[in-house]
Amino acid sequence: MMGQPPAPYPARKAEAIALAMKNFDRLQESRQGIGEEARLSSVTGPRGLIGGLKMLIANNTRAVLAATTALAAVALIAVVPVLTRGPGALEDALNGGLSEQAAKPEVVVAPNMATPEIVVEEAEAPMAADAPAPAPRGVFTRAMPAPKMRAGDAARARELGAIAPTAQRNEEFRPEPLPVPEADTEAFPEAEDNPVKVTAESPVSTFSIDVDTASWSILRNSLTAGTLPPKDAVRIEEMVNYFSYDYPAPEGGMPFATQVGVSDSPWRAGTQLVQIGLQGAMPAERPAMNLVFLVDTSGSMQDANKLPLLKQSFRLMLGQLGAEDRVSIVTYAGSAGRVLEPTPASERQTILAALDRLEAGGSTAGQAGLQQAYATAAEMKRDGAVARVILATDGDFNVGISEPGKLKDYIAAQRDSGTYLSVLGFGRGNLDDATMQALAQNGNGMAAYIDTLAEAQKVLVDQLTGALVPIADDVKIQVEWNPALVAEYRLIGYETRALRREDFNNDKVDAGEIGAGHQVTALYEITPVGSDARMTDPLRYAAEVSPSAEAAAVESDELGFLRLRYKAPGEAESQLIEAPILADAGPLAQADWAVAIAGFGQLLKGSTLIGDWSMGDAIALAQASKGADPYGYRSEAITLMRLAESLMQ
Template sequence: MSDDPHHDDLEDLRRALGRPAAPAPDPEARARAVALALENFDRFQGRAAGLRQGKDRPRGAGFRNGVRRMSSSLFSRPLLAASGSLAALGLVLVVVMPTARLGQLPSPAPESLTGEFKAAPGAAPEAADQAAPRTLATEGATPILRRMAEAPAVPPVRGDSEAFSNAPDNPLQVTAEAPVSTFSIDVDTASYAIIRSSLRAGRLPPHEAVRIEEMINYFPYDYPAPESGAAPFRPTLAVTPTPWNPDTRLVHVALQGRMPAIADRPPLNLVFLIDTSGSMQDPAKLPLLKQSFGLMLGRLRPEDQVAIITYAGSAGEVLAPTAANERTNILSALDRLDSGGSTAGEEGLRLAYRTAAGMAEAGEVTRVVLATDGDFNLGISDPDELARLVAQERASGVYLSVLGFGRGNLDDATMQALAQNGNGQAAYIDSLNEAQKVLVDQLSGALFPIAEDVKVQVEWNPARVAEYRLIGYETRALRHEDFANDRVDAGEIGAGHSVTAIYEITPVGSPAQLTEPLRYGETPAAGTHGDELGFLRLRYKAPGESASALIETPIPDALTEANDDVRFSTAIAGFGELLRGSDKLGSWGWDEAIALAEGARGTDAFGYRVEVVQLMRLAQSLSR
């Protein structure tokens, strides 16, 4: 070897082996190569779209920028010369991929890793490259990279893999054909918080993320509470003109749950089931989760118990059942949590339920609180199968609530399926303020049920109502016969909860009627109930009971005064219709919705109504 610092030892070795000299570096060629590498990376991501999007696979801008930096380094002058020399010596270049990605690839490698890719300009194919596709393990990197460069262009993968639980808008119903409407109540609030998260990020939410009933029920209302000794909740009815259609009316069905004396509440057993998989490392996920649960501890009592179960590649107990006043031990266990691995959600659920069963005593409330971004990719991952698992455990009396964290791979569909079948509530936590609302301010309603399997049924009077539609509750619809069937699961009302449902009805003879009268149909007679628009029936079970109780009340055919709560809930319904791109609002738009909400803010102790007015203004700007 020469002592000359500028001497190229690799060039001597190449000449000794009879190999041609490496070409002189070309800055323009380097620039083309870098651009091509990034282009082919995007194609590679698109070709892999057929694979399940694992939570722990790097993707998005961060990973792409990393590839850009790696490409820049690989195409620097020293490494170009070295890689050319290694190729001349016939050495194999090992391509290192993230272990989470390699660990999830099937064998043999899928076509997306072995097909033809676009070649660099001027590249000459070798005879060996004409053979059948080979995998990374059976051939050198240079032929593979060439075939990667020859792949046809495909659309890029979406920047996220979110899944939402929703259904098409409820259709308009002709009263003479289908006079009965039946649904389960819903006190979830996840949709509103997801919408807020999207708008604050500068984009309109996906239509499928908008569940209007969850937007309406996000806000507290001052409905009349039930009297002492009466049913656990009280219905209130209101009939008002429709702001977007003067020829129809809105019928508000509101339920207000009682607030038992806090001092009398039973002991609470909580199992925190925490997703610690790799994707939870985002600041809006596991770090926010730890802070959120820390806030909640201040509202617990010494007789309450807390246990912590985590799951990633497998599930395990981090904190055995511990008295809630041992805050130092509980906070220390939370602080030690770290993220990494896959998402064995099924195993975590089973362990959490076993832990909860061991904590439960007669007369106590026991609940599993699942905190996750929702993507289960080990064990059972199908929402329907997970729902069946939770439904089986429901019979033990252990409730399941679900808290969603973070965006990008939020699996709202799975979280909704779990909460609805686990006799619990689904909420989305996007900030400490939301954690304060859900886990502190509304702790009693979120954790202490006062009525289970609450069902609503309205029978409309065809002599007074020609058509009707239920606004929202698309995922909560029940069959007519499900109403009296006590084996059919429905929603729960917690202490102090309020629930609102809104129907838009078309009176008989109104010019707003959209359907033609039947040729052979008869005009319904008013009969003995001519002063009623319809009849409201409610069924519910006391916690732990198997037989339901019935509440009935007529809906008078008379307009009522629209107070602030009625007008504000109407504005939120209109907000949801606008976000979903509804065709039922006519010329009524953002300005009218904002003015209605602004004028109905009323008492707004926590500023929730002020916040939504600002969100509506933001949505209006984004929609333009």
């Protein structure tokens, strides 16, 4: 490394600068005036400006070292204001000289220093509210004044390389690239938690069943990444329904069986939990399937946990299909295209080759892809075969039918024609879970989030028949609570599935489907009449109840009455199932596990209705009720609870 030049006195500094400029002019004039013969002579000195500089340095080392150092600093300072004015300012300055504005920056001179200090704005401390915004790192904010440049100085500066080399030697001037934030346009359905309702004022609760499991996979993905899930991503009914329970199978040709159990609540003394469980029938023989894979191949799908994982997941699913099943693949990315004509599932290599050819790139045109997918499903229609479009996407629908209402109407119309729609979500960052849920609900299908190959195994292999073969459509649940025995109640979860009371008997109102072998669990928390746990006061001016009606209600052993409506697949008229909710009913099998998971979800949502119940309490209840766990799903849940407990501290 070169040693530092001696610090010149002010007078010597000015003299050195003048000497350097004079030598530059002399060298340039002599270069222009010397004839061709002289330049070719072997006895001539060093050629050009650089050679002249070398000679100058050799002959007058001490003075010129100081002069050239000062000149380099002045040249740099003269150019830097130009650099901060935009890309074209430098060329303008070199061609026509610096502007007056650039030539008059603020003067800053460090004490006892011969070489002027170049001040760089490096402060990163918080600014006062009225302080000006700092310049980007590496941009000079104060400098020594630039000398007035004479004609030809800009050209000489360019020839000497005084700009770029100097900037390169000054490490602090090198701009640092700003970090590019990761895109995060995730959207989740927004719904307020179900409130506590007074039975005497509002005794009827109505909702659509839900067999989706996407919420559990999303929160697992968040927790294993070290973050708590967004509260809107936590849907308690999907968490509870992620796990299987020992519900008895239906009998007598019914599509599903209904069970009701009652147990004490672990989080509020004096309250009870009512568990409603549905168990779908498993057909003796699975019907043939016409499956259209609608694959999002837009640019946002290029990550490893999106399109590559999607291909692996479909490979697993393909192994469960037979020669009687038909498969087609439609893509959407800028424009829709059918990359695989309807093909028997037994032609595995043909299907796999089409999958392998899929690449991510382009914008997203979901509507165009949906149209071609449904048209393909119509072409594949066969008697006795189940038709289903399986949409695989990261949830990004930004081209096509962008208005959610119109998109829902389009899917609902296709649903009425007999083609179901299921949605598989992949990846995070721009996951539009709200749209995925809406599409699946309107398409009479299920929504699942695939974050690992193990989850693909669960959804597309272990539960394939339930995911693809419907046994009941538009399944609705309505509970009427007995005000003589139940003072208050609240439904835990199902906020996005709420229905109006009059929707229950209206067969035109859509609701969820149950697939073959599917289970559905719903939990109510109730406060018995006379319990100290009641959260609301009785009304002073409540309507009078006749003594006979009150006596009948009190003498009844019914906490409430359960009604359930469903349609057989393809039918337009619903059927009704009714059953009383008895006060002396015992808890259902594995009820404590469902309660532990429901409590876990309420803690993640920050519920104020569970008292001092903690994540440690949820973990203890889950460990005590884990039971048989052949695939490790319940052990994984306990691990996730422990992660959440640590992240909440």
